[in-house]
Amino acid sequence: MTSTSEHTSAVAGSEDSKLQHNRTLVRWWLYFVCALILVMVVVGGATRLTESGLSITEWKPIHGVIPPLSEAQWQEELEKYRQIPEYQLINKGMSLDEFKFIFWWEWGHRLLGRVIGIAFFVPMVVFWAQGRLEPWLKPRLVFGLFLGGLQGAVGWWMVASGLVERTDVSQYRLATHLTLAFFIFAYLFWIARRLAPREAATHEEQAGLTTLGWVFLGLVFLQLFLGGLVAGLNAGFTFNTWPLMDGQIIPDRLLVMDPWWINMFENVMMVQFQHRMVAYLLVAAVAYLAWRSMKVSGRAHVMRPTWHLAGFIGLQVVFGILTLIWNVPLSIALVHQGFAVFVLAASIDYLVALKGSYPTR
Template structure:
């Protein structure tokens, strides 16, 4: 006769109130951070549209509060237009443009700035509420404050970028644009990392899989480098030149890559070199990701890691195809923005791989990030 089991049925296991409260608080913060990440993704896309439509210099002043109100009558529109007429972009490129044409570029830049303000509010207000309600764990507080600081820094960098095109140039500095784009993506990666670390506990990757963490970090670094190089391409309009693939200017390695003196300038200011290095970095990144994904799929039985590796591999291949199509089509707005958005998704997938390897933050006093 079988002996009756004394084990407690799973349904009868009670979760301590403190653990339930911790899980609820982490879920709230996690979904809030997901929302911020989506807004940053939208900001990157709108910023790309602002660059491609040459709209970024249409508002020549930085007014963090008063700038929220657009022109409300014809006199105010004329005042904004007159300010734009004083800068080199109008005088050398857009001279004679109509008021309707000015309004088109103004609204793009205005929307870009309003979205930035909205992200600031969407971050600060819930953070303050969660903090006052005691929902933020001690280890998480300085990390979320750092996110707030990075957002403020991004706003300052944005104006620093715009200011570069108001005096002697007809567009913004490609150096500053690349920094602005890369910082936005760093903020996205940082907040997405925090959000994904707050997922409920799941099976931790075995030590054998964790040995691949340095390679996964290198892949993440490559993604950020490639985003920076893409910013240089956008800043120089380099995608509008050499619109062939796989050859560039009829060659695998085109002549003239080091035509400028000193040599280092070619990597930031030579249109041919900037596009070529973006291409080469893409090949290196794709190769690195495919090697990593193949290694995971052939050696690991950890389902979350396998899924993350496959997602990263699929996204980076899609991004390669989008980049080629965007180049061949001479950078149409829709393809270019899809290419830019997918870069952020690739970044998110690279972060997810590291999150799976690291595992979730432990609960209670052990929580240390």
């Protein structure tokens, strides 16, 4: 009887060890994909700030990976660009060398999207074939693959909005494209963090803090969407003072458009004002979250992500202010956009600390 029990325990221990090994491999693969998404967010910001996003006027998911290889092909690409309003109204007379500069940014952005797709799909297939994926994990990863394909389609939908009547892309579509990128990151990072073994939260911690954590995450996503509107309207290049805006705490011309609600999406002043106000709200919210976490828990596994989140919010506010008052220099603007991913990651990590690891049985 003892021998049988020992054998059963040994088998169970071996299975648990194999499970944790597989989870570790999958977790680090997802971390790598998340890191690529971070790079993609930064490259996307650079593509936007260098006004490069409309330089490639066709959607060729496969063939488009090959850039122009001859002078004739470069001239052909430039001629296609000459047909759109951005060239005709803003960049008329652009030289081939100037065109190549914006072309390479957009081409690099699209190529990185393809690289992310491969970096996700190929390991997923390999892990699936090797039996390293738990049954519950497979549909979650397939949904992640779907989100990646959707993001490619949304990206082209965004670009298409600037090829006919506009000289830039729709701020609505840009904000959607950017927010979806952040959602994909959050989705994969959530899975990866829950695959790591961690200390379980108590019932009191879960009951007292989980709702607050989700509300905070909702505020973060709202701010990310508003940041997309700011980028889409180039609102960061206006009202470059802080803490006053147009000489006031609350400017006068926030609701000059009719109907009133359109101001929240199309009035440059209102869009920037909203982004500022939600930043202040996040600072207050993270202070309350830290206070509440200390009161309800105070344990290291909850407080560690809390302090990370508070620190990242503080840094992000500083980066945002510097981006504004320095009139959106490329370097600090990209730091501000990229660091938003760290704020989002910390928000997810806080919730995972309360939710715990995925069950092993």
